[in-house]
Amino acid sequence: MSLQIASTESRSLLLGAREAIPLLGGYIPVAISFGLIAIQSGFSGWEAVLISTLVYAGASQFLFVAMVASGAPLWFVVLMTLLINARHVVYGPNIAPWLNKNRWWPWLMHGLTDQIFALALVRLPQLEARERMGWYIGASIVAWFSWIGGTALGAVAGKELTQRWPLLGEIMPFALPALFLVLLAPRFASRLWAITLGSTAIVALLFAVSGMKNAGIPIAAVCGALVYYGLSSLVRNKVQRSRGARDG
Amino acid sequence: MDSELWIALLATAIGTFLMRALPLLWMQRHLVRKQAGNSLDAMPSWLTVLGPLMIAAMFGVSLVPSKVSTQAWLATAIGTLVTYLVWKRTNSLGWPVFVGVVVYGGVILLANVAA
Structure with missing residues (x-):
């Protein structure tokens, strides 16, 4: 019996690890850039790795290093980095219905990045309850270690790597939009969701083009919610009107 | 890194972790309080809509x-x-x-x- 449980756990751990592999295309090049920038900003290699291990939040790490290097007050550095990460507050509640009672879950939330959230929101409901923790650990460990390893690589040899293979850092990050698209694709079957998701993505894209990537994510999501509820109420009114006309 | 920078780093790390973990604990307690047979029914509807929208926003940005x-x-x-x-x-x-x-x-x- 216990052997069977162990085999289920290791199988789901491996499944999670395998399904997180597409994330590496996005994580490693960005982590290499972070390691390189941290070194150029006066941090040591170990310090860069420690930041990636403990904070583990892409954009805010870049901001942390840049603000410290520019001599900004430290309380302001902390405030701004936390502000960038504020969007993470909606991730945990969204996956909560699929998490079993286990005291380790809150600690595992350290690995709940944007991309792991996107993956977990789609995959956790499809898995059996006993497989979910193993899957989540497998996926988040691959992502976390790739981020830490990429930072170390960037700190040690980032300059040489970006000079030798300049196109690699340009091509590999396409894995992220490709993965997000695949995660959203099943919802395109519904016209309501297709319009909502399309308009959300366009608003976010426009914000990103204007250089406001981090603000763009929550604002675009709120715009998307307005589209969703607006369209839903329009459809409801239309149905009620046609029923009224039929009954009258 | 001097000690002040260490404190700033730890404050950022702990703050980020709490922003990921505390809302989960809040929702788990909310679900237990509601004691719904189906956890999804106990979720605020706006939250179930917001999840896919956040992915769509990340898609647009990326x-x-x-x-x-x-x-x-x-x-x-x-x-x-x-x-x-x-x-x-x-x-x-x-x-x-x-x-x-x-x-x-x-x-x-x-x-x-x-x-």
Whole structure:
């Protein structure tokens, strides 16, 4: 019996690890850039790795290093980095219905990045309850270690790597939009969701083009919610009107 | 790093962790309080809508190429289309991403050779 449980756990751990592999295309090049920038900003290699291990939040790490290097007050550095990460507050509640009672879950939330959230929101409901923790650990460990390893690589040899293979850092990050698209694709079957998701993505894209990537994510999501509820109420009114006309 | 910088780093790390963990604890308690047979029914409806919207927003943001150029936008459009078509055919997670990246990279390389 216990052997069977162990085999289920290791199988789901491996499944999670395998399904997180597409994330590496996005994580490693960005982590290499972070390691390189941290070194150029006066941090040591170990310090860069420690930041990636403990904070583990892409954009805010870049901001942390840049603000410290520019001599900004430290309380302001902390405030701004936390502000960038504020969007993470909606991730945990969204996956909560699929998490079993286990005291380790809150600690595992350290690995709940944007991309792991996107993956977990789609995959956790499809898995059996006993497989979910193993899957989540497998996926988040691959992502976390790739981020830490990429930072170390960037700190040690980032300059040489970006000079030798300049196109690699340009091509590999396409894995992220490709993965997000695949995660959203099943919802395109519904016209309501297709319009909502399309308009959300366009608003976010426009914000990103204007250089406001981090603000763009929550604002675009709120715009998307307005589209969703607006369209839903329009459809409801239309149905009620046609029923009224039929009954009258 | 001096001690003040260490404190700033730890405050950022702990703050980020708490922003990820505390809302989960809040929702787990909310679900227990509601004691619904189906946990999804006990979720506020806006929250179930917000999840896919956050993914769509991340998708939109990540579409912007690291080096913006006409070729990069063309590669993004073709790569996105191919990713979707491969998903329609395979209904899997890994293959569409793999083929999408290969096609995106191929278009970028071709554009560089042509230029």
